Amino acid sequence: xxxxxxxxxxxxxxxxxxxxxxxxxxxxxxxxxxxxxxxxxxxxxxxxxxxxxxxxxxxxxxxxxxxxxxxxxxxxxxxxxxxxxxxxxxxxxxxxxxxxxxxxxxxxxxxxxxxxxxxxxxxxxxxxxxxxxxxxxxxxx
Amino acid sequence: xxxxxxxxxxxxxxxxxxxxxxxxxxxxxxxxxxxxxxxxxxxxxxxxxxxxxxxxxxxxxxxxxxxxxxxxxxxxxxxxxxxxxxxxxxxxxxxxxxxxxxxxxxxxxxxxxxxxxxxxxxxxxxxxxxxxxxxxxxxxx
DNA sequence: TATGGGGCTTCCCATGGTGGGAAGGTCAAG
DNA sequence: CTTGACCTTCCCACCATGGGAAGCCCCATA
Numbered sequence: 001x002x003x004x005x006x007x008x009x010x011x012x013x014x015x016x017x018x019x020x021x022x023x024x025x026x027x028x029x030x031x032x033x034x035x036x037x038x039x040x041x042x043x044x045x046x047x048x049x050x051x052x053x054x055x056x057x058x059x060x061x062x063x064x065x066x067x068x069x070x071x072x073x074x075x076x077x078x079x080x081x082x083x084x085x086x087x088x089x090x091x092x093x094x095x096x097x098x099x100x101x102x103x104x105x106x107x108x109x110x111x112x113x114x115x116x117x118x119x120x121x122x123x124x125x126x127x128x129x130x131x132x133x134x135x136x137x138x139x140x141x
Numbered sequence: 142x143x144x145x146x147x148x149x150x151x152x153x154x155x156x157x158x159x160x161x162x163x164x165x166x167x168x169x170x171x172x173x174x175x176x177x178x179x180x181x182x183x184x185x186x187x188x189x190x191x192x193x194x195x196x197x198x199x200x201x202x203x204x205x206x207x208x209x210x211x212x213x214x215x216x217x218x219x220x221x222x223x224x225x226x227x228x229x230x231x232x233x234x235x236x237x238x239x240x241x242x243x244x245x246x247x248x249x250x251x252x253x254x255x256x257x258x259x260x261x262x263x264x265x266x267x268x269x270x271x272x273x274x275x276x277x278x279x280x281x282x
Numbered sequence: 283t284a285t286g287g288g289g290c291t292t293c294c295c296a297t298g299g300t301g302g303g304a305a306g307g308t309c310a311a312g
Numbered sequence: 313c314t315t316g317a318c319c320t321t322c323c324c325a326c327c328a329t330g331g332g333a334a335g336c337c338c339c340a341t342a
Contacts, residue, residue, distance in 0.1 A: 075259050081250050091239050098198065104197060106226075106229055115218060118218060120210075120221045123207070126193045
């Protein structure tokens with residue numbers, strides 16, 4: 001199987017397949033005499049694994065760790081579970097962060113008349129620190 | 142005010158202040174004869190504005206847009222509000238994405254015994270496609 | 283057998299933001 | 313005048329991903 005076919009079969013772009021190989025995430029593919037990379041069904045599976053892990057928000061580094069766990073047939077499922085739950089915690093932190101932003105913005109938007117007048121509490125908040133009423137054009141400096 | 146002071150006063154690193162200038166997000170600072178950048182209180186305000194916008198998840202491009210709105214004393218608050226709410230929608234999309242990941246992982250983790258045995262539905266899911274039991278070392282190819 | 287088109291190879295560049303650091307000029311205090 | 317802190321520019325790195333160029337390879341069809 002050529003890299004293109006493997007890419008189509010796995011949903012990972014050929015570009016990324018090469019990249020994953022270059023950073024050592026996946027093992028170097030075998031080559032034809034002409035230098036073409038050759039893939040087998042197991043390689044495609046690995047790529048799919050990577051793709052799925054990425055789509056669940058794992059970083060490259062974490063994905064590598066998951067690959068190690070996957071390949072280590074003697075791992076304890078507890079290790080995998082802990083790893084997954086650590087990531088969930090991570091995701092929750094990021095979610096909370098975004099939710100904080102959204103809440104703030106929603107609040108500000110609610111305070112904004114949203115009409116033709118220029119006065120806007122949203123901008124006022126962004127400028128928070130004593131944004132002078134309209135004095136000088138010195139911010140043009 | 143030197144760049145270092147402006148950085149401390151605004152909470153934006155000197156490095157980023159120069160970067161913001163270089164990409165045209167903020168206007169080039171005045172210079173001393175020796176070439177040192179000079180900032181005034183209004184510039185610090187602008188930097189704070191940028192910092193706040195960034196902390197609310199606006200991209201550089203969006204932040205530039207907000208700066209334009211801010212500087213345009215004739216803008217309609219409706220425009221600002223719409224802009225903010227568009228961003229909220231964006232944040233909500235990202236939140237939903239992360240929540241989907243977290244939900245999937247929580248579900249998988251729940252299905253995982255989490256003991257000393259190697260069997261793990263989490264890895265099984267990542268490998269989903271007929272991950273062969275233990276047949277060939279061909280993925281080593 | 284020649285040719286064309288599509289696939290492969292490597293290599294470089296860009297993104298978005300941020301930080302690190304080197305090499306050299308400047309300024310203020312002692 | 314020296315020293316140390318600060319400034320300047322410039323390059324490099326990260327994390328993933330995509331774009332594209334230059335050149336080689338393979339296959340099918342004429």
